[in-house]
Amino acid sequence: MVFSRRRSETAPEPVPWVEAERFVVSTAERETAALRKPVVGPLAVRVPKPVAGVSHFHPAALITQPDPQARAYLLHEARDPDRLVCSIEPVDDERFRVLTPGRRELGQVYRTPQAKRAIQHAWCVRQPGHPAVVARYHWAKGSPKDILERGKDAARRETGRLADSVMSLGLAEGGDQHNPRRAAKPVLWRADDEVVLEARVSDGEWTYTPKAPWLDHRLAHAMALLRHRKA
Numbered sequence: 001m002v003f004s005r006r007r008s009e010t011a012p013e014p015v016p017w018v019e020a021e022r023f024v025v026s027t028a029e030r031e032t033a034a035l036r037k038p039v040v041g042p043l044a045v046r047v048p049k050p051v052a053g054v055s056h057f058h059p060a061a062l063i064t065q066p067d068p069q070a071r072a073y074l075l076h077e078a079r080d081p082d083r084l085v086c087s088i089e090p091v092d093d094e095r096f097r098v099l100t101p102g103r104r105e106l107g108q109v110y111r112t113p114q115a116k117r118a119i120q121h122a123w124c125v126r127q128p129g130h131p132a133v134v135a136r137y138h139w140a141k142g143s144p145k146d147i148l149e150r151g152k153d154a155a156r157r158e159t160g161r162l163a164d165s166v167m168s169l170g171l172a173e174g175g176d177q178h179n180p181r182r183a184a185k186p187v188l189w190r191a192d193d194e195v196v197l198e199a200r201v202s203d204g205e206w207t208y209t210p211k212a213p214w215l216d217h218r219l220a221h222a223m224a225l226l227r228h229r230k231a
Contacts (some may be wrong), residue, residue, distance in 0.1 A: 014078035024205040
C-alpha cells in the first residue's frame with residue numbers, strides 16, 4: 001500500500017503509535033465549534049489533543065482495507081507509512097487475529113453472543129499469558145446464581161429507566177435526541193478484576209485509554225477499529 005506523503009498545512013503532525021496512550025479511530029483531523037464539519041483525512045488511530053478550543057487528532061497509525069470485500073486491515077506507522085505496525089485478519093465470523101509484521105500472532109479480538117447479558121459489550125480481547133479481557137457489567141461477579149439475580153435486578157432498573165426516558169422525551173430542555181453517543185456510558189474491559197481498557201465518548205468520538213501496562217496496544221487498536229467498522 002502506497003500512501004501520499006503530501007499533507008495539508010493544517011493537518012496535525014503524526015505521532016509514534018507507541019505513544020498513543022489515549023486514542024480514537026477516526027477520519028477527523030481538526031474540530032472546533034466554529035466549524036460546521038470537522039476537517040477530515042485518512043482513517044487512522046489518532047491521538048486527540050485540544051489546543052485553545054480546537055481539537056486536533058494526530059495520526060499514529062494509518063488504516064487501510066486492501067480488499068473492500070474482505071474484513072482484513074493493515075495498520076501502518078503514520079510517521080513512516082511504508083512501515084507496517086500490524087495486520088488484522090478474520091479467523092471466522094466472530095474472531096480476528098492480530099499479527100506483527102513478521103506474522104507472529106499478538107492475540108485475538110473476538111465477539112461474544114449478544115445473548116450473554118452479563119457482558120456489557122460484545123467485543124473482547126485475548127492476549128497470550130493473560131486472562132480474557134471482557135467488558136462485564138459491574139454486577140456480573142460471584143456465582144452463576146448471584147449473577148443471575150443481580151442481572152434480573154439490573155434489567156428491572158434498566159426497564160424503569162427507559163420508561164422514564166420515553167415519558168420525558170422532548171420535555172427537558174437541552175436533551176440530545178439526535179446524538180445518542182453523547183449519552184453513551186463508559187465501557188470498562190477487565191481481566192478478572194483488573195481494569196485493562198476504558199472507552200468513553202470524548203470530543204465527539206469513542207476515546208480509548210489502555211490501563212494495564214501489559215496490554216499490547218495493537219490489540220486495543222484492533223478492537224477499536226472493529227467497533228468503528230462494525231465488522
